[in-house]
Amino acid sequence: MPEFNAPLRDMRFVLHEVFEAPALWARLPALADHVDADTADAILEEAAKVTGQLIAPLNRSGDEEGAQWLAGKVSTPKGFKTAYDTYIEGGWVGLSGNPVFGGLGMPKMLAVQFEEMLYGANSSFALYSALTSGACLAIDAHASDALKGTYLPPMYEGRWAGSMCLTEAHAGTDLGIIRTRAEPLPDGSFTLNGSKIFITGGDQDLTENIIHLVLAKLPDAPAGPRGISLFLVPKVLVNDDGSLGHGNALSCGSIEHKMGIKASATCVINFDGARGWLIGEANKGLAAMFTMMNYERLSIGIQGIGCAEASYQNARTYARERLQSRAPTGAVAPDKVADPIIVHPDVRRMLLTIKAMTEGGRAFASYVGQQLDLAKFSADPQEQQTASALVALLTPVAKAFFTDTGFDSCVLGQQVLGGHGYIREWGQEQLVRDVRIAQIYEGTNGIQALDLLGRKVIANGGVTLRLFTAQIRDFAARPDKPYASELLEAVQRLEDVSDWLQTRAMTNPNETGAACVEYLHLFGYVAYAWLWARMADVAQRSLDADPTFYSAKLATARFYFSRLLPRTLSLEQAIRAGCASLFELDAASF
Structure with missing residues (x-):
């Protein structure tokens, strides 16, 4: 069975040397008092x-046994419950949560490194707490103080765990046509009726309660997405004193x-007059849910990085040990x-x-985490605004590019x-199966791409x-700075293509x-x-301090610029070919 060892040296390099995260944390009042380089390393x-x-x-054992359903109850594979109990003793679920309510309040830049480790170790296990963390974020941002x-x-x-209940059998991407209904009760609560599918962690035996965040429509709701609450x-109703009461309907x-992800329970959840409480304002639930969805999109993107890292570790070990044929230049191991x-x-x-691609993704995830920390904690309104705008722009890139390239890796x-x-038994086929879902759930990658280009670039003129x-x-x-000319050429290509598409979309929305x-x-x-150039810059200046590590970083940067960045040339050519060839066939000819 392959082992997984977190790439700590590279994570410290990205955090401390490339992004100088401890210096950033020191100037953000909410972080300065409880996180520094030593804390992060620990x-x-x-x-x-x-x-x-x-x-x-x-x-592997979780994959082979899988989650089991019997008479309406889900059981997780052998060992999951014991491991989960140990896991929560360390406070890992609340790592970046609000300290006012018991979270540890750690920066997102640190949390993304932990999430990568978790997905690389066991994607199915990771999902149970990932959904909880996202649900907490939405509750903290939009719910009443009492909730x-x-x-x-x-x-x-x-x-207690959390889940996200959006999808219905007939409504996936188009959530405006959901049928789940909520009826108000005299005490201010609501009864919900409907059925949701594809609910990650919708039931399990790890926690004593599960808090479902559910999209539904009120009786007088307007049609479409504007009518979602x-x-x-x-799962279990909560008494006024916080103790658990009887089961909900x-x-x-x-x-x-x-x-894949067979040890993660993907559930159909039926609401048959279940009691619930409104989060945020009526008919504005989709915006509130996007707080959770955007968290999950970055998290699922990181699943792509974590699985790619696990695949790399396994393949690297095998390639060093497997003996087959001779090198083209002659025997390297003649004995x-x-x-x-x-x-x-x-x-x-x-x-x-x-x-x-994995080390580039790790740096990009850390950059997005940096922007999330600035958007949340900066005392400078302009810095907050810029960071928030960058997070909105980069989230679909992180989700889709991490997972597309993670699957390829x-x-x-x-x-x-x-x-x-x-x-x-070698573990690689499970990684391929497990990571494949990451391109699909939390918004398919095609939808992420449409969001990026249509809403985040074209809609505001770039x-x-x-x-x-x-x-x-x-x-x-x-x-x-290293690779300056290559960078300027690449960024010019991106800007030129963006401008070209802006013009084309005005006359043909299919573009x-x-x-x-x-x-x-x-x-x-x-x-x-850009991130590889930044890493190469640090590595070149630090080469004498750790020649083995930094020379490997420089060599990988050279490979990226010589063998991978040129892919942008063919991507540009495909884009500029336009949409006409997609519509030459009528539907019957496919």
């Missing part, structure tokens, strides 16, 4: 132990039998029957591609192992895009949907190029 070290020694060993005081402390503690619906009708396959150019291509890692990659590209140009304009996926990938490769 948290990362402990997180590595928890994920590597407690959670990762359950990954916050009742529900947040046990959720941050991990005794958000409700808090506990809801049930788990079944669980899905899936391609053995063959050379290790890491000598072969194609194996190196695959490994370096995974390494470059898992397939490459499987390919390195050859036939053994297809065999269960104003927010220029906020981002200005940072790249500023870096490239400084003296002696946006036709180009959006290639556009998101173009954006992602340019963003990674």
